[in-house]
Amino acid sequence: MPKVRVQVSEGEIHVDQVIEGATDEEVVAGLRDELIRKAGFLKGAVIRAIPEEALWGRIVEAYNSRHGKSEPPPQTASDFLAFGERAGYVTRLG
Numbered sequence: 001m002p003k004v005r006v007q008v009s010e011g012e013i014h015v016d017q018v019i020e021g022a023t024d025e026e027v028v029a030g031l032r033d034e035l036i037r038k039a040g041f042l043k044g045a046v047i048r049a050i051p052e053e054a055l056w057g058r059i060v061e062a063y064n065s066r067h068g069k070s071e072p073p074p075q076t077a078s079d080f081l082a083f084g085e086r087a088g089y090v091t092r093l094g
Contacts (some may be wrong), residue, residue, distance in 0.1 A: 004029045004081065005092035006034070010066075013038050019091065028077040056080045063087055071079070 004027055013036055018043035019030040032052065037045040047055065057073040058081055064071055071087070074080040084090030 001092065002029045002081075002092070004031075004084075005093055006031055006084070006089060008089045008093075010041075010062075012040075020094070024077040024081055028056075028080055056083075 001020055001022060002024050003018065006015050007020050008015045010020075013035060015034055016032050019027050019029075019034065021027040022069055023039050029052075032047070032055065039047055050058065053075075056079075059080075060071050060073050063083075066091060067087075071083055074083055081090055081092075087090065
């Protein structure tokens with residue numbers, strides 16, 4: 001069962017949470033729920049309206065822009081978690 005610790009502090013969003021699920025997809029869905037909860041009403045509504053894969057791409061695009069990187073857009077939940085590990089936002093716990 002995948003289990004990760006997510007530590008993100010970007011702009012107004014601050015997350016420090018352990019998330020687990022039966023699959024990487026469930027873990028990423030839990031992360032999305034946490035981002036929505038931490039983002040507040042208006043930003044949370046925007047995040048909720050964006051399809052999951054598009055949200056992954058936007059997060060990676062924002063990361064690349066802020067840090068001068070060229071990470072590719074993730075195609076799967078596993079790719080997104082791997083990006084999070086490389087970026088230092090995700091630590092796999094199980």
